[in-house]
Amino acid sequence: MRRLDNCPAPAKLNLFLHVTGRRADGYHLLQTAFQLIDRCDYLDVEVREDGQICRTNDIEGVPADSDLIVRAARLLQTHTGCQLGANLTLRKHLPMGGGVGGGSSDAATTLLALNHLWETGLQREELMRLALQLGADVPFFLFGENAFAEGVGEELQALTTPDVWFVVLEPGVQVPTPAIFSAKELTRDTKPVRIADFPGDAKQTWKNDLQTVACALFPQVDAAIQWLSQYGDAKMTGSGSCVFCAFVEESAAEQVLKQVPDRWVSWKAKALSRHPMAQKLGSKNIWLEAGLTLK
Structure with a gap:
């Protein structure tokens, strides 16, 4: 059975966060600097042949059907027409409601792991567009490096940050x-x-x-x-x-x-300069496909 264990879902910090306006639909316009750090949740992912998406452990206050990792897996499955399923086991270390992006990062790592295991072949940009349906922060965790963000947080430019x-x-x-x-x-x-x-x-x-x-x-x-x-x-x-x-x-x-x-x-x-899933996925990671050097 194909599986990936101990897939890291890193936290982020907002080195600054400015609200510059508000759109007609009520969403706020932001500018921020996203910083990856080495504090992580960890996800074990096992491929199922029956198409079912199952979270294998309980997480207090988060029903499985509303969990972003389950929603992310089902979104990728629907988008690609994949007939495979997955068992998902999430070990939480990042606080919920803490502003460190735990749920968004968990969702992104789910997409990265399943895009690899299911061999659905989505490139970085397509995966980021898909992820925006799950939340404004999720595309950042698929971007692969620290970023200056605008819009509602989805317009990203690579940013070099201090090693601290x-x-x-x-x-x-x-x-x-x-x-x-x-x-x-x-x-x-x-x-x-x-x-x-x-x-x-x-x-x-x-x-x-x-x-x-x-x-x-x-x-x-x-x-x-x-x-x-x-x-x-x-x-x-x-x-x-x-x-x-x-x-x-x-x-x-x-x-x-x-x-x-x-x-x-x-x-x-x-402080991290690159997403730690690059090492887990090796030569088949989406960031190498996007031309990024992830050292």
Whole structure:
């Protein structure tokens, strides 16, 4: 039986996130820098011959039919007409409702693994277009490298980011994205920036426009940011709730971790320049087909 085990679904951080406008359909226009990090969920995928898509383990609060990994598998199956199925086993390490893209990354890794195992042969661009049906962040995890994103998050350009370590705090709350984007207090008119300005333009404030709203609604997020700000430029990722701070040296990140109060879950992560599934898929990965060198 064909299978792939321990398929990594990496987290992302938003190094900044600006809301620059709102479309007629209600979706917000964004600019952000997506950073891959080496903290991951892991997925085991086994091919079934009967066409059934089955999640083999329970995940608290996530029914199988609404799980993005199941939805992703069924979407690929329908789109390609594939008659094969899959058993999917997901080991969660990334917090839900934390703004680190866990569900979106899980869905992307599902698509990558099954496109390989089912031999459906979709190229990167087609897989990214398909993935947009699952959520605005999913195409980024199929892009293969860090990115400057615009639109609703789906217009991506490759971005070189610093090789650093991050300390990440989980404030202990799940922040519902709709509550943040629907808040009257949300800034929706930040002046657009250029990819060439990031991160070197010292005159530009590289902030998260969603952070002020999240802190007002969830004091736990504000408390985590205030504490971590002792050590550097701490900010929230995505629509929350996780907060992070960058450090040049791993040893500096380790020292901060030792000081974190017990009320928070905390961890360190290393910046990645490429998606770790490239190694898992070897010479048949979609990024090599797209002409990317994934070292």
